[in-house]
Amino acid sequence: MWNTVNWDHWRIVLKLDPDKDLSRKALDIIVKNRPDAVIVGGTQRIDFKNTKKLVESIRMAGYNGSIVQEISTPAAIVDNVDAHFIPVVLNAGHYCWITGMHQAAIKKYQSYINWNNIVTEGYLICNVESAAGRLTEALPVDIEDAAAYVLLAEQLLGLSMFYIEYSGSIGDENLINKIKKETKKIHLVYGGGIKSSRQAGKFLKMVDTIVVGNVIYENPDVLPDILSRRYYNN
Numbered sequence: 239m240w241n242t243v244n245w246d247h248w249r250i251v252l253k254l255d256p257d258k259d260l261s262r263k264a265l266d267i268i269v270k271n272r273p274d275a276v277i278v279g280g281t282q283r284i285d286f287k288n289t290k291k292l293v294e295s296i297r298m299a300g301y302n303g304s305i306v307q308e309i310s311t312p313a314a315i316v317d318n319v320d321a322h323f324i325p326v327v328l329n330a331g332h333y334c335w336i337t338g339m340h341q342a343a344i345k346k347y348q349s350y351i352n353w354n355n356i357v358t359e360g361y362l363i364c365n366v367e368s369a370a371g372r373l374t375e376a377l378p379v380d381i382e383d384a385a386a387y388v389l390l391a392e393q394l395l396g397l398s399m400f401y402i403e404y405s406g407s408i409g410d411e412n413l414i415n416k417i418k419k420e421t422k423k424i425h426l427v428y429g430g431g432i433k434s435s436r437q438a439g440k441f442l443k444m445v446d447t448i449v450v451g452n453v454i455y456e457n458p459d460v461l462p463d464i465l466s467r468r469y470y471n472n
Contacts, residue, residue, distance in 0.1 A: 243304040245275065245321075250467065251275040251276065251448075252268060253450070254278050254296070254454065255284075255451070255455075256280055256288035257283040257284060258280070259455075263458055264461070266299070269300045272301070272303055274303070274468065275303060275304040275306060276304070276306075277307075277323065278293055278305060278306070278307050279307060280310065281310055282369055284310055284314045285314050286314050286315070290316045294318070304320045304321070305319050306323050306357075307323070309322055309323065309324055315347075321355045321356070321357055323358075324340065325359045325361040327376065328360055328390060328391060329362055329387060330376060331374065331376060357398070358398075359401045360395065361403060362379065362384060363376040363403050363405065364410070365403070365407045368405035368407070370405050379413075382416075385416050385419075388420055389420055392421060392424040399425045400424045401427040401449075402414060402428045403429050404428075404429065404430025404431055406430060407431050409428060409430050409431065426446050426447070428448050432464070433453045433457065438467040
C-alpha cells in the first residue's frame with residue numbers, strides 16, 4: 239500500500255483551515271516545533287485560491303514536513319501537496335458525501351488523478367451541530383452506532399483509516415474506547431476540542447493519531463507542549 243507520507247506513524251498532526259487567518263506567530267511555532275504532518279482543509283468557503291495560498295505560505299515559512307490536503311470540494315484541489323485525503327462520511331444524511339461527489343470528481347478529473355497519492359478516510363462526524371455535521375446532514379451516532387461504523391469501514395469497505403471527528407467539541411471517551419475495542423487493524427484518528435497537553439495525552443492513549451485545529455488560531459502558545467506529547471505517549 240502506498241505510504242510515502244508515512245501517515246500510519248503520525249501521532250500529532252495539525253489541521254489548518256484555508257478560510258481562517260493564520261498568524262505569523264502560529265506559523266513560526268509550527269515550523270519550529272514541526273508536527274508529524276499538516277493537513278490543509280475545512281468546511282466553509284474553501285476554494286482553490288485560498289487553499290493554494292495557505293499551502294504556499296506554509297512552505298515559504300520553512301516547513302519541510304508532509305502537507306496533505308483533505309478535500310471537501312473538488313473545486314479546491316491543489317497539486318502542490320504530498321497527498322490528498324478523501325473523506326467518505328459514513329454517517330452522512332445524503333449520499334453525495336459518501337459516494338456522490340467522489341463519483342462526480344472522478345468522472346471529471348480521472349485523467350489527472352494520481353491514485354498513488356490518494357488516501358481514503360472513513361469519516362464519522364460525531365458533532366452533528368458542527369459546520370461539517372450540518373453540511374453533510376450527519377446522522378447522530380451513539381456508542382453502538384460508532385462501533386458498527388468502524389467495522390463497516392474496516393471489514394466491509396477495507397479502509398485503512400477511520401477518522402472520529404468531533405469538530406470543536408471534546409469527544410466521548412466511552413465511544414472512542416468502544417471503537418478502539420472493536421478494531422483490529424484500522425488506523426484510528428481523533429479530532430476535536432484538544433486545547434492542552436493534558437487533553438492531547440489523554441486521547442493519544444485511545445487512538446493512533448490526534449488532529450489539533452482550533453487552538454492553533456485561539457492560543458498557539460500551547461502548541462509546543464501539545465506537540466511534545468508525541469515523544470512520550472505510546
